[in-house]
Amino acid sequence: MADPSKRWPENTAGDFFVDRSCIDCDQCREIAPATFGDSSGHARVERQPDSPPLLSRALMALVTCPVGAIGTKAKHDLHPVVDRLPEQLDENVFFCGFASENSFGASSYLIVRPEGNVLMDSPRFAARLVRKIEQLGGVRWMFLSHVDDMADHAKFRRHFQCERIIHRHEVHSSIQDIEQQLEGHDPICLSPxxxxxxxxxxxRGHMVLHYKNRFLFTGDHLWWSPERQTLRASPRYCWYSWKQQIESMQKLLDYPFEWVLPGHGYRHHLSTHDMRxxxxxxxxWMRQSN
Ligand code: SF4
Structure with a gap:
């Protein structure tokens, strides 16, 4: 729970505040950009929400914040906001909210399909979210882009008996029991x-998930940059090989998509042509910065 005595002085005065436990994960700025902004190394309240829709977005950011760094002076009923999570983005694809500190606040997504739902990376194992996922049909597969965004994967496995999928090159001693460990560099068709x-x-073993020629779940490989208004990756946050990341990016030109849905970084929707x-x-840009 956020501590008002530790609120950043940069917050605009009023009901909402961000305290010093903020890890600068970006969730609040993406969910409620009218309220939260950047303040060199942490988020801050830039403008207090002054309408019901803005209040609702700010409360969704509060619920999603992985470290509970967002607080309010007033008491708010969170039930309506929690009821809207997972939040439908498009068709049967949902943003889970409830980010976890263990994945540094990564976004996770739920694909609701008649053949079985897919949880893309792991949200926080929060009882209220778990109940909502149960109502949406549970989880059959959990696709793990890479080790950093796995958060509460073991709890989801235990609860839903879902089959976890990861690349073998991500597997270390404490996750050797992951059910499906994919190998090689070639794309693998999990279902049509x-x-x-x-x-x-x-x-080394990062993977992205391509769905229905419309959605690309990109983990920490690729995201939308609101500052540059284009797709970006980062050599600064490349832990294995920037050269290989460029080659991997080239490979994605073979896969049409409209939505980029990352773990870290911003989501975005464009036409297939524009996204390409x-x-x-x-x-x-990556080649120039190599
Ligand atoms: S969601 Fe929480 S941790 Fe993330 S930037 Fe906002 S206040 Fe900080």
Missing amino acids: DLIAIPTPGHT EHLKNCIS
């Missing part, structure tokens, strides 16, 4: 609508 694409670079142009632009 789902393709696991190995994208080594950020980590931005991907080409990103690859050129």
Whole structure:
């Protein structure tokens, strides 16, 4: 729970505040950009929400914050906000909210499918979220992009008996029991609508998930940059090989997508054509910065 005595002085005065436990994960700025902003190394309240829709977004950020760094002076009923999570993004694809500190506040997503739901990376194992996922049909597969965004994967496995999928190059001693360990660098068709694409670079066994030729779940491989208004990756946050990450990015040109849905970084939706142009632009930029 956020501590008002530890609130950052940069917060705009009023009901909402961010305290010093903020880890600068970006969730609040993405969920409620009208309320939260950046303040060199942490988030701050830039403008107090002054309408019911803005209040609702700010409360969703509060619920999603992985470290409970967002607080309010007034008491708010969180039930309506919690009821909206997972939040539908498009078709049967949902943003889970409830980010976990163990994955540094990574975003996770739920794909609701008649053949079985897929949880993309792990949210916090919060009882209220788990109940909502149960109502949406549970979890059959849990696709893990890489080790950093696994958070509460073991709890989800125990609760839903879901099959976890990860690349073998991500597996270390404490996660050797993961059910499906994919190998190699070639894309693997998990079902007619789902393709696991190995994208080594950020980590050695990083993978992205391509769904229905519309959605690309990118883990920490690729994201939308609101500052640059284009797709970006980061050599600064590349833990394995930037050269291989560029090659992996090139591979994605074969897969049309409209949505980029990352673990860290911003989500974005464009036409397939525009997304491809931005991907080409990103690859050129990566080559120049190599
Ligand atoms: S969601 Fe929480 S931890 Fe993340 S940037 Fe906002 S206040 Fe900080």
